[in-house]
Amino acid sequence: MITKCLFPAAGYGTRFLPATKAMPKEMLPVLTKPLIQYGVEEAMEAGITEMAIVTGRGKRAIEDHFDISYELEHQIKGTEKEKYLASIRNIIDVCSFSYTRQIEMKGLGHAILTGETLIGNVPFAVILADDLCVGNKDSGVLAQMAELYKKYRCSIVAIEEIDINDSSKYGIISGKELEDGVYMVADMVEKPSPKDAPSNLAIIGRYILTPDIFEILRHTPSGKNGELQITDALKTQAKNNMVIAYKFKGKRFDCGSVEGFVEATNAFYEIDKKKS
Numbered sequence: 214m215i216t217k218c219l220f221p222a223a224g225y226g227t228r229f230l231p232a233t234k235a236m237p238k239e240m241l242p243v244l245t246k247p248l249i250q251y252g253v254e255e256a257m258e259a260g261i262t263e264m265a266i267v268t269g270r271g272k273r274a275i276e277d278h279f280d281i282s283y284e285l286e287h288q289i290k291g292t293e294k295e296k297y298l299a300s301i302r303n304i305i306d307v308c309s310f311s312y313t314r315q316i317e318m319k320g321l322g323h324a325i326l327t328g329e330t331l332i333g334n335v336p337f338a339v340i341l342a343d344d345l346c347v348g349n350k351d352s353g354v355l356a357q358m359a360e361l362y363k364k365y366r367c368s369i370v371a372i373e374e375i376d377i378n379d380s381s382k383y384g385i386i387s388g389k390e391l392e393d394g395v396y397m398v399a400d401m402v403e404k405p406s407p408k409d410a411p412s413n414l415a416i417i418g419r420y421i422l423t424p425d426i427f428e429i430l431r432h433t434p435s436g437k438n439g440e441l442q443i444t445d446a447l448k449t450q451a452k453n454n455m456v457i458a459y460k461f462k463g464k465r466f467d468c469g470s471v472e473g474f475v476e477a478t479n480a481f482y483e484i485d486k487k488k489s
């Protein structure tokens with residue numbers, strides 16, 4: 214059973230400047246909800262209630278978001294505007310939030326290692342909030358992965374097929390298909406050029422990691438772009454033990470890019486319109 218989810222959220226969000234100059238990129242809203250709230254809701258749907266967030270300078274709005282705002286609540290109490298706070302209130306009631314700061318930006322592996330103090334010695338999920346995911350009609354992407362974890366009990370990365378020309382944006386895996394959409398990872402490369410990519414199966418921002426990953430990360434040298442890469446640590450784990458790659462059911466929007474963000478906004482607007 215996975216009970217904790219780590220959210221690396223210290224990055225600068227340079228692709229969204231100037232919007233992200235004084236505001237965390239994780240707080241950019243798709244319709245009325247910030248990206249990180251979608252991530253937290255996806256984790257909750259997977260049965261997770263302990264949210265661990267790796268923040269950095271200028272990220273205080275995230276902490277304020279997952280807290281009560283007494284003045285605001287007092288102002289709108291008893292008015293019809295109260296309903297707009299229902300979703301976030303439910304999150305605050307059900308979940309706990311813990312935070313630690315990443316002092317220097319040294320890659321996703323470094324961000325995850327920074328979160329060790331919040332996670333401890335248990336398997337945990339990782340959500341990168343700028344990958345906004347919708348699952349299939351039965352369950353969200355992380356819930357699908359948590360289900361798979363019960364069977365395989367090892368680290369799991371979510372993957373999707375990409376255009377090979379985009380390989381340098383992702384960690385790319387290769388492996389043997391064990392069952393429909395489930396691969397045992399044989400190799401992993403962080404952001405290879407198309408000619409060096411071992412396949413067109415790209416890792417997206419959803420992981421389940423076993424806690425030995427922390428010790429592996431401590432001994433992993435800097436990789437692509439001089440950063441500590443989670444992909445390199447997972448490759449070691451795949452060699453020593455086993456790592457699963459899972460072709461999730463659903464859709465991912467790359468909200469780290471303006472194009473993906475607009476696509477997500479339009480898609481969520483259509484979903485919302487159908488509901489009302």
Ligand code: G1P
Binds near residue numbers: 344382404442
């Ligand atoms: C990170 C990982 C990469 C993965 C991607 C998914 O890269 O290093 O392996 O494919 O997230 O979003 P980033 O997008 O942080 O550069």
